Every structure is written in C-alpha cells, then in structure tokens.
Amino acid sequence: MTKKTWVTALTLAVFAVTARADKMRVDISAINTEHKLLDVKAEGAHVSAATWIQDNPEQHYLIEKNLTGEWQELTISFTAEKSGKYAIRLIGELKKDKTTKEVIPVDVLYDGMTATGVPLINGGFEDVDESRSAPKGWWGNSDWTAERYITDEAVAREGSRCIKVWHNAHMAQQFYVPKDGKNVSITLWFRAAP
Ligand SMILES: [Ca+2]
Numbered sequence: 001m002t003k004k005t006w007v008t009a010l011t012l013a014v015f016a017v018t019a020r021a022d023k024m025r026v027d028i029s030a031i032n033t034e035h036k037l038l039d040v041k042a043e044g045a046h047v048s049a050a051t052w053i054q055d056n057p058e059q060h061y062l063i064e065k066n067l068t069g070e071w072q073e074l075t076i077s078f079t080a081e082k083s084g085k086y087a088i089r090l091i092g093e094l095k096k097d098k099t100t101k102e103v104i105p106v107d108v109l110y111d112g113m114t115a116t117g118v119p120l121i122n123g124g125f126e127d128v129d130e131s132r133s134a135p136k137g138w139w140g141n142s143d144w145t146a147e148r149y150i151t152d153e154a155v156a157r158e159g160s161r162c163i164k165v166w167h168n169a170h171m172a173q174q175f176y177v178p179k180d181g182k183n184v185s186i187t188l189w190f191r192a193a194p
Pocket residue numbers: 111112124125126156157158159160161162
C-alpha cells in the first residue's frame with residue numbers, strides 16, 4: 001500500500017467509527033409516578049431508564065434504534081409493576097448541532113403497531129378523527145401539525161396512512177394495564193422519513 005492509500009484507508013476507518021446513524025425513539029412510561037416498568041426489552045435496540053427522574057427512573061423508559069431508509073420491525077416488551085395507566089410516545093432522537101446546540105429534526109415514520117396484553121387502538125393510523133385531522137386514539141404535542149399525518153399508500157407500511165414525528169413533534173397514546181404484573185408486548189414498524 002502506498003502512503004496515500006494508507007492515509008485514505010485510515011480516514012475512512014475514522015469516519016466509520018465517528019459517523020453515527022440517526023435513531024428512532026419510543027418512550028414508554030407509567031402515568032403514576034410511583035409505578036415502575038420491569039424487565040423492559042427490545043431486541044437490537046438501546047433500552048434505558050429515565051435518569052432525569054431521580055426518585056423513580058424506572059417509571060419511564062427510552063427505546064432507541066438506528067434508522068435506515070427501510071421499514072424495520074421492533075418488539076418492545078415489559079412487565080407493568082402495577083395496574084394503571086401507561087403511555088407510549090412515538091418520537092425521534094434528541095439530536096443537537098454540536099456548535100449551535102440547536103435540535104436537528106430526525107423525522108421518523110411509524111406504522112403497523114399491534115399490542116398484546118393491553119388495548120392499544122388504531123396502531124395502523126387508518127382511522128381518522130376528522131374533527132382534528134389526526135388518527136383516532138393518538139394525541140400530538142403542541143408542535144404536532146396535521147401535515148405530519150401522512151395519507152399516501154406509497155409511503156405507509158400498510159394501508160394508506162402513517163405518522164411522521166420527530167423529537168419536538170410527537171404522538172402518544174395512553175392505555176390501561178388491567179392487573180399488577182401484567183406482561184405487555186408492543187410490535188411496531190419504523191423507518192427514516194424519505
Ligand atoms: Ca397504516
């Protein structure tokens with residue numbers, strides 16, 4: 001190898017190590033601040049408790065996985081310590097510009113969600129609440145806008161609708177866990193927005 005080739009190879013190797021993929025993010029939390037999620041798993045994803053909740057980090061978990069341009073399936077499972085209300089929030093990672101510290105949008109598409117153990121509704125986002133131009137059962141935060149409700153079968157994983165979210169504009173649904181120690185499993189599809 002010539003010196004120049006070595007330098008090129010080294011540069012590529014360093015780039016491969018430092019370049020990082022954007023990530024999807026799903027948050028699952030207990031509404032009651034004293035309840036915990038136990039044994040949270042999501043194969044191939046990074047699972048972490050909410051360290052900012054000092055009294056009870058296990059009330060809230062973040063699940064993050066690298067995005068690609070292809071749809072990927074992910075199953076998230078946990079045991080609800082106590083019966084009660086829980087919430088799932090579909091979001092994107094918190095990515096910041098290293099210099100300006102501004103949040104850089106990482107748009108993520110979600111579709112095709114199903115659940116066992118709890119009554120999640122409209123996981124395919126096909127049922128429309130016309131009064132607010134949003135999928136039934138799902139609620140956006142203040143930065144959510146109707147154009148993020150995608151109505152294009154060429155984009156959706158299944159049916160004709162899906163949602164596009166990012167860190168500052170996300171959608172959530174609350175669900176009720178009917179008994180202590182219930183095992184919950186949620187499967188969903190996600191990809192980087194085109
Ligand atoms: Ca759909």
